[in-house]
Amino acid sequence: MCGIVGYVGDKEAQEILIDSLKRLEYRGYDSSGIALLSESGISLKKAVGEIAVLESIMDRMPGKIGIAHTRWATHGKPSVENAHPFVDCTNSIAVVHNGIITNYMSLKESLAREGHKFRSETDSEILAHLIESAEGGSLVEKVRNALKSVQGSYAIAVVGRGYDEIIVSRNESPLVIGLGHDENFVASDVTALLRYTNEVVYLQDLEVARITRAGIEIMTLDGKKVQREPQKVSWSVEAAERGGYPHFMLKEIFEQPQAIHDSLLGRLGGTEDEIDLPPGRFTSVKILGCGTSYHAGLVGKYIIEEFSRIPTMAQISSEYRYSPVTESSPLVVCITQSGETADTLAAAREARRRGCKTVAITNVVGSAITREVDSVIYTRAGPEIGVAATKTFVTQLIALYLLGLRLGRTQGSLSSEQHREILSSMRSLPRIVQRVLNSADSLHDLARKYRNAHSMFFIGRHINYPTSLEGALKTKEISYIHGEGYPAGELKHGPLALLCKDTPVVAICVRDHTYEKMLANVREVAARDAPVIAIGTEGDRELDKFAEDVFLVPDIEPLFTPIPIIVSLQLFAYYLALERGCPIDKPRNIAKTVTVE
């Protein structure tokens, strides 16, 4: 997930490198760094946070050759020490690296024995020292010899004092060289280069290239010369990033089976799970979040109460600080995708001030929230570009199931048989979601039918009451249809007055203890001539009798139904927006991350 860029030419490298880094920013970032080569040697700057932070701490630094890096940690802490580029002991070689060096422990030990001093805990740093101590008369020879002892995957770019060139190499990690006039570029991803050139050369595994202002020279690790013709890139920047999908949102919806799989990875093992909680027993839990994260928190309430029997409430972050301090301190769970949401950050600080133990659920390693709380559960959704949260919501739910499971175990409220059944239901989730995605076409048909609605109601009960809120939110934020989520029982306390044949009602009817009541609500709505779109589970033959349209998701334990159901509602909202011609990835007035209170 990291990004590499490099420049050698007749312009000042700083600006070009920063701009290219920004082009890679959509893949996510948590720290970045840059190394520029000038007559006075290598100057280095690193920063934690977005590229803008790096930009703000940099004065004009001279240098017409440079390399830069942006890092999105999935393991390990983002810090200035761990940010790239890395330099050797004498500050004469700087390296940026993507990938994993598998034999770095043994390499590090032997380098340490030779007296090399390490400044970080990363595997990447050893490359700088390895090149420093490698044999060879030129930089490219040193790099080649150094890489011969390296196992694992890498894409690297190296600059060295006294050499007007960048040396690059790759193995199982992407790297592309861009050709300009009197300047050349390198990047881990072609999107970083498209602004400057569309003539590119792709490096192959175990090849080394020497890039100068004037041209490039490619060879194998053994020094055998390689001829390679340049290629012309005919893509727009946007299309390159979306990989064939018309919108990021759709791409991200379809990535959900993988995101769930990644979020469960290594966390269902039994004995040593990765869910890390502050010690102690808790008499209550409070979940805080904004927008979609708040909806995840509402689902979390039902999950945690069901699994652990600990009273749980969800609250909107910005409201929390005005609530009074209670007698006993709850465990406070803060949910924020970006880890930077200002309201949730403030709430986390307030919780700590009140003496509560805190847990964060976030998608960004090392984000601001992680410094405010006692422990963190990461969702492993990967960067999300679409403004409407999709895969991050679903993986937040996964984190809440894992948290509930963990609380249930420490509380002793789950039998081993129940525990086993929950695990097996969780393992089936990626597959269940895939099956919903397979039926995307029928949701598209539904959206075509209802695209002219001005307003729409979403109703559900119990754990699917928050699902209805989230379904309504997706609909309003991208299709601009006024969507309103309601607990089904509240219909007759007001909203029923608004129903008519032009207000479709999406009713979530799963076969749990609320099923009969939901059917009654559906009848109640149908009696007012409002068309009902019933979302149920496979095998349900009742819904057909009252609902105008029925969409069935795979049958699963009722407690897990929010996941397949929200996926179907995401697709429904997406296709509604598509049919209405809305700007899906950039809805008006909404920002992905809200960093103001």
Add this chain to the structure above:
Amino acid sequence: MRNYEDPKYRFKMERVENLKAVILAAGEGKRLRPFTYSEPKVMIPVANRSIMDYVVRALVENRITDIVMVVGYRKERIMSYFGDGSDFGARISYVHQEKQLGNGHALYVAKEHIDGDFLVLPGDSLTDSRAISDLLSVGAGHGALVIEGTMPAKYGVAVLERNRISDIRDQHAEGATNIILTGAYKLPKSVMDTVEMFVDEGNHVLSQAIRAHLPKMQLQPVFCQGLWIDAVYPWDLLEVNHAALTHAPVKTAGKIEEGVLIQGKVSIGEGSIIRSGTTLHGPIAIGSGCDIGPNVSIFPSSSIGDNVTIEPFTFIRNSLIMSDCSIGPHSFISQSVLGYGVQIKSHLMASSADAYVNLEEEFFKVPNIGVLMGEDCTVGSGVTIEPGTIIGPRCRIASGARVSRNLPTGAIHS
């Protein structure tokens, strides 16, 4: 030091016509049912990578990185897997074939992308970089990759005249040869005119357009020395899987408990746990997030997808188990294919023998075959399934049942 300003070291900057590859991946691959229910044939995993993954890697290893995929049936599965190609060192663009009329039409919809000589390949044959370099050996000329044999030839057979293909015929027609066309070609741009003409006339078969174009080009036969296997029938997947396992590199991650016996080529994915007393006899590929054992035996040549659980005392031999399956204790699975998300309670008996397999009311004698089970089936405890049985997707088989005939999609068997 050399002077790199010298033009002779300078990279040729004039526009070079680089060779593009068009991969045809829009069709479902109906003959591979029940395994094409939620993804096209090109995406069926063998050794835990889709078949087309091998095609893309083979191209990239030959430095063909500009790839156009013609997609249609379940295209999202393909796009989510390959993305923009950067994970593969390639640049992949997608062309959508709305209706899967035929491979000639599929190539026709990609015509905007063709600006010179190009490669066209079917995405559903397992191949390696050697096969692609064979095809590229025609240099500046044009050629068709062929193999000798008597297996089914869905793209026809070639009639040779000196070193060129003079005619393309149906395998069962008069004058047919044993030179089987693989469907992989290096072609001139001009062939697109003929393809277009044929499409306009409603003929969507690529080999017929190429046949008509034969007088206008020198199409050389290139005998494939590398790997080229096409799964024509669902049971062929076992052979393709075996070839892929032999070919794929070994990577080991995850957690292996004490007392696990590993022999031969065994790959284990990240976050998987192999519990004590388990025997893994390679070639085997195990995906990520699996929980296997204790005391499970897996024998060659088997692939186990991601997120699969296999409980104690289960025996698996030469089988393809796709992702998200859960196999309960004391099961015996031999020479079988299980689709995604199959749930088996316990004590499944899926043994293998020579059997007559009923494929859409046509009977095939298949040696040593087990069970072919589509995705998301649920199987109760103590079920016995006769060798050579095909179970459609989403069937439910009750505990204690004995299944001796094929089951259609969604069937309930008690």
